[in-house]
Amino acid sequence: MKRILVTGAAGQIGSDLVPALRAKYGNENVVAAAHATPLPAHVRGSGPHATVDVGEPAALRRALREHRVDTLYHLGSILSVLAEKQRHLSWRVNFEGLHNVLEASVEHDLKCVVVPSSIAAFGPETPADDTPNDTIQRPTTSYGISKVFGELMGNYYHRALGLDVRGVRLPGIVSWATEPTAGTTDYAVAIFYGAILNERYACYLEPDTRLPMMYMPDAIGALMQVAEAEGSALRHRADFNVGAMSFTPAELADSLRKRIPAFRMEYEVDPVRQAIADSWPNSLDDSAAREEWGWKPRYDMEAMVDDMLVHLKRKLRPD
Numbered sequence: 001m002k003r004i005l006v007t008g009a010a011g012q013i014g015s016d017l018v019p020a021l022r023a024k025y026g027n028e029n030v031v032a033a034a035h036a037t038p039l040p041a042h043v044r045g046s047g048p049h050a051t052v053d054v055g056e057p058a059a060l061r062r063a064l065r066e067h068r069v070d071t072l073y074h075l076g077s078i079l080s081v082l083a084e085k086q087r088h089l090s091w092r093v094n095f096e097g098l099h100n101v102l103e104a105s106v107e108h109d110l111k112c113v114v115v116p117s118s119i120a121a122f123g124p125e126t127p128a129d130d131t132p133n134d135t136i137q138r139p140t141t142s143y144g145i146s147k148v149f150g151e152l153m154g155n156y157y158h159r160a161l162g163l164d165v166r167g168v169r170l171p172g173i174v175s176w177a178t179e180p181t182a183g184t185t186d187y188a189v190a191i192f193y194g195a196i197l198n199e200r201y202a203c204y205l206e207p208d209t210r211l212p213m214m215y216m217p218d219a220i221g222a223l224m225q226v227a228e229a230e231g232s233a234l235r236h237r238a239d240f241n242v243g244a245m246s247f248t249p250a251e252l253a254d255s256l257r258k259r260i261p262a263f264r265m266e267y268e269v270d271p272v273r274q275a276i277a278d279s280w281p282n283s284l285d286d287s288a289a290r291e292e293w294g295w296k297p298r299y300d301m302e303a304m305v306d307d308m309l310v311h312l313k314r315k316l317r318p319d
């Protein structure tokens with residue numbers, strides 16, 4: 001049985017990933033490691049937890065040793081919008097923190113380390129439609145540069161040191177359990193809160209900004225599936241494109257209006273987030289992930305909208 005530790009477990013993805021890992025590998029075998037953000041009750045109450053700042057190598061090593069960890073999901077991160085504002089914090093967590101994680105993983109002879117990358121690893125020179133897995137990247141954000149760093153370092157640690165680092169380039173993630181923090185694609189979650197609570201939402205991206213997106217159950221599936229994939233079948237490691245759906249704010253608003261006819265979308269464009277979004281792909285070619293480890297998403301936009309509304313209405317209006 002695996003012994004897993006998840007860094008950044010209190011985040012948007014961690015708070016869904018930890019329960020999924022616990023359901024598969026046993027509650028006692030999955031350690032939820034948080035820093036600064038408190039763990040949500042359903043994560044804290046259902047298995048072991050720890051406090052781990054990935055900027056502190058000693059704390060990281062201690063947690064790996066004390067919990068006899070053999071598999072690490074490294075989600076601790078500063079996302080795109082905050083990373084642009086807080087360069088030093090971004091350096092400490094997204095660059096130094098990743099380096100600390102890789103070094104500690106080598107020292108503790110871990111079997112597998114999963115490091116999510118992002119569509120932010122691409123830039124304005126990348127072909128925007130059906131972006132190939134292997135193409136020009138040259139991101140223009142601090143966060144994006146850290147994601148390319150993560151991919152290259154992951155591949156390097158595998159090749160040079162035999163550490164099995166794996167990763168997928170996640171698109172914008174839509175989910176209902178925990179709200180996103182500081183991402184460029186957060187509008188695609190916030191719009192549901194606006195629609196359910198006030199029947200309106202002011203979007204910070206232009207109506208026709210097309211971005212790749214994914215519903216959380218598929219993101220969890222991608223992270224767990226790539227970790228379980230047969231190593232000998234992999235030609236890529238830390239840099240798989242994974243696609244699911246692509247839509248614009250206007251298309252998502254139309255889809256919501258079909259279910260909530262009074263819903264109104266306004267646009268108050270934020271130039272910082274718009275510029276980041278404009279540098280990212282419109283859609284991804286994920287044939288490498290499909291061929292090498294059988295990637296297949298389950299949710300398209302309409303199925304995602306239906307499911308989000310069911311769960312969020314229950315969460316926001318329990319009676």
Ligand SMILES: NC(=O)c1ccc[n+]([C@@H]2O[C@H](COP(=O)([O-])OP(=O)(O)OC[C@H]3O[C@@H](n4cnc5c(N)ncnc54)[C@H](O)[C@@H]3O)[C@@H](O)[C@H]2O)c1
Pocket residue numbers: 007008009010011012013014034035036037052053054055074075076077078079093097116117118119169170171172173174179180181182183185
């Ligand atoms: N959410 C998305 O849309 C999305 C898209 C693509 C990739 N990703 C990637 O997935 C991973 C998880 O993202 P998320 O959406 O859950 O982010 P999030 O911001 O919701 O969570 C990240 C967590 O990292 C923690 N953290 C911050 N500094 C830390 C430190 N020094 N040590 C340990 N933990 C620290 C934060 O407290 C937070 O709980 C990140 O690598 C992110 O880049 C996310």
